[in-house]
Amino acid sequence: MDGYTSVGKRVPQRDAVVKVKGSAIFTKDIKLKGMLHGKMLRSPLPHARILNIDVSRAEKLKGVRAILTYKDTPQIKFSISPTWADKLPLESEKVRYVGDEIAAVAAVDEDTAMEALDLIHVDFEELPAVYDPSEAMKPGAPIIHDAFENNIARVINMECGDIEKGFAGSDLILEETFTTQAQSHSPIETHCCVATCEPNGQITVWANSQAPHSLRQRLSYALGVDASKIHVITPFIGGGFGSKIDLEPSQAACVLLSRKSGNPVRISNTRQEQYMFTRLRHPTIEKMRIGVNRGGKIIAKEARVVMDNGAYNSHGPAVLSYNNVMFSTLYRVENIKYEGYLVYTNKNWGGACRGYGDPQVTFAQESLLDMIAEQLKMDPIELRLKNANNPDEVTANKVFITSCGLKETLKEARDAADWAEKKVNKPRHRGIGMASMIYTGGGSIGSGSNYSGATVQVNADGTIHLMAGAVDIGQGSNTVLAQMAAEILGVDPDNIRLTTADTDVTLPCMGTFGSRVTLCAGNAVFQAANEVKKKLLEEAAEMLEANKEDLEINEKRIFVKGSPGVSVTFAQVASAVHYKKRKTLIGHGYYNGPEVVPKDFDPVSYRGYPSPAMVFGTHIAEVEVDPETGRVDVVNFVAAHDLGKAINPLLAEGQIEGGVVQGIGWALTEEVKFENGRILNPSFHDYKIFTIEDAPKISAILIEPIDPNGPFGAKGIGECAMVPTAPAVVNAIYDAVGVRIKDLPATPEKICKALKEKSTS
Amino acid sequence: MRGIMKMKKTHQIQVAVNGEAYTCLISSKTTLLELLRDDLDLTGTKEGCDEGDCGACSVILNGKLVNSCLVLAVEADDGEITTIEGLDRGDALNPIQAAFVDSGAVQCGFCTPGMIMTTKAMLDEIPDPSEEQIKHYLAGNLCRCSGYVKIMDAVKSSIKRSE
Secondary structure, three states, rough: OOOOOOOOOOOOOOOOHHHHOOOOEEEEHHHOOEEEEEEEEEOOOOOOOEEEEEEHHOOOOOOOOEEEEEHOOOOOOEEEOOHHOOOOOOEEEEEEOOOEEEEEEEEHHHHHHHHHHHHOEEEEOOOOOOHHHHHHOOOOOOOOOOOOOHEEEEEEEEEEEHHHHHHHHEEEEEEEEEEEEOOOOOOOOOOEEEEEEEOOOEEEEEEEEOOOOHHHHHHHHHHOOHHHHHHEOOOOOOOOOOOOOOOOHHHHHHHHHHHHHHHOOEEEEEHHOOOHOOOHHHHEEEEEEEEEOOOEEEEEEEEEEEEEEEEOOOOOOHHHHHHHHHHHHHOOOEEEEEEEEEEEOOOOOEOOOOOOOHHHHHHHHHHHHHHHEEEEEEEEHHHHHHHOOOOOOOOOOOOOOOOOOOHHHHHHHHHHHOOHHHOOOOOOOOEEEEEEEEEEEEEEEOOOOOOOEEEHHHHOOOEEEEEEEOOOOOHHHHHHHHHHHHHHHHHOHHHHEEOOOOOOOOOOOOOOOOOHHHHHHHHHHHHHHHHHHHHHHEEEEHOOOOOHHHHHEEEEEEEOEEEEHHHEEEHHHHHHHHHHOOOEEEEEEEEEOOOOOOOOOOOOEOOOOOOOOOOEEEEEEEEEEEOOOOOOEEEEEEEEEEEOOOOOOHHHHHHHHHHHHHHHHHHOOOOOOEEEEOOOHHHHHHHOOEEEOOOOOEEEEEEEOOOOHHHEEOOOOOOOHOHHHHHHHHHHHHHHHOOOOOOOOOOOHHHHHHHHHHHHH | OOOOOOOOOEEEEEEEOOEEEEEEEEEEOOOOHHHHHHHHHOOOOOOOOOOOOOOOOOOOOOOOEEEEEOEEEEEEEEEEEOOOOHOOOOOEOOOHHHHHHHHHOOOOOOOOHHHHHHHHHHHOOOOOOOHHOOOOOOOOOOOOOOOOHHHHHHHHHHHHHHO
């Protein structure tokens, strides 16, 4: 239809063969000569001063090769940005959560390393701890970081229009408070890092990082080592979902242990360590008020959010921004107020988690709109259509919307789910619910940059090598980027050799997050492939004595249009260029968009938060609730997503299906449970992620408006299917049995309790 | 760099893995998973939790599907083990492997070896399973990427390919 030969094709992942054979190398598959095993010594207390650390007995244990404390580090605080830096790789003065890093040991095997940990003696002065962010904000609460009064790490205030006038002019105002819980990414592969250090100081790190170039920068910063001395490679990653973006203290320790011991070192998390000591989704308390007119148009909306940061910053400040921006940008509303607080508590800290603050605020907004629809006696989908964003608009909070398929996602989901019929004719205890969403479809410039680079090289023998910084974390970016390059060069994607995520070889890429890779890395590949194509055609034109404009490429052969007999192969062109002309055939691309940042972009309130493109979606969940047990079964699910041009529909569906199941898990069964700062359920056994028996049938619908800022019109999809899932499910539960859960997860206990209260009232 | 000598191994066992015989020196607490990955360098079998919850370490031992993290290597003495590396024949993929590739059932690939081994064990026992049987059999293999939709497609496709 659109004449593409590679783009838009449902091709399997190019890495799938090595993965099904078991020959794909993940970080823990790497074994180096003389490799030692590292373990971290972590705080058993949620809040304490460190008085003394005594490693003398551990040093004497046979098989121990290096021990680190804060004295072995330059004691530079770090975070995802120096502005928010509040964490030392190894703490010197205080520990702030159960698990806080104090020391690290490298030994000949794991057992010896663990024995050594037991021999390190730490004297603590225990301090009062605070676990509830609302309590932590009050005067008199224990102070976790000295520089932050009332434990408030960040405040975001944003206002558009006239909020008071807006509410005054509303016919119906509803206000509710919703709470969301900590979720664990639960990738099946835990964190793992292998580091070696040469005598000349050159460091090589293999890490399952979603952002190797950023990791290199952050290691450089935190260890006080020149970045040129650090080489980071990301092997295959067994799932990330945001958990593998940060510099982990254990990665910094791994590097320092290898330097101190003179041997390579590997540090790998157990599953328990993964749950207890890696990032979580920030829990939130979302107080929301929405005012509408009788016709269903949203006149004013206001949110007051308290976000539980945990003990340290990680992505917290940016997650709060996304919580604001996604609330403020979805739907055409003139009068908006957002007040958000990011608050420290003595618990495992929040970080980037699929959706990045958006699922939390969407749960609140889409639940509240459902309540409004009911009071207006209006169909929930009609209510959304009435307020839906349109393409080529600037919102009240100054966000540019280029392509927008929100209305199409609403209509197509509605039809695919048989919404009209199911709303009216449903068996007892069955219900149907919906929710819509917005997210960034190309990362954002919020932190100051949004870069991805790529190189396309045609070798002397005509073979093609694509080198890109972007990391494939399983979503299939390797396949998609190769498809794009193949499309431009007129070859089969299998003809393209690919190297990614190696800081010595590939141009920098900020990382795989923010659903940015298809658009940002794709744009870089687009530029690079076109640049080398231009050079190829110029050379071929000379060889064929033709005009460049008259040439076509097909199957690695360049020929004159209409005269397929008059041609040269890539190999012939490349050979002539390298050996006769003594030149090379390389194209570079570097995207750092969007190109135009609005003049009044405010990096504090994130008003005018420019992403190259925004993406939209609508979910419809059909559930059956057992009123005796409170158990919810999702019997059907429709997820319609606007992702611009789908470069690979098979892989896009995979992202949607995976996101939906994670979202339903967050809605119903997943919760990181804390007691006195300690995680109670650090295992797959007790932290319930869906198995194949729980997963519903899912219809993934792709809506493809062509975006002017995306390569071939493409935008992102990775995080989107996690965003509206919970409110769709909770709205369906309400439709089924008339109880509204405002506090995730919607467990059987809560549903039974609500049903009991309903029957007695 | 300083040399390292790992801890003393005190037990000798014989195992046949993917048709090849090995004599191995292990300790009493070595798991079958550790034997495969660390001693035989067969890293296709993955460690997801090391406590029998996720199925990433699934292998077939004496005709039975096991979580290799829960089997002590000494228990596998004289045993016949099939791992993911034993399924394909050089260039040609096993029909289950091919089905997983073509159906889009492989995302990050970390759960994939275990998922495929479980599928093989199931089809060896039940050549034409119902959807309920498939769900029940595969319930011990966790996947966080796919939502299981295309994994179900792949398993159903495997059944057709095996016929």
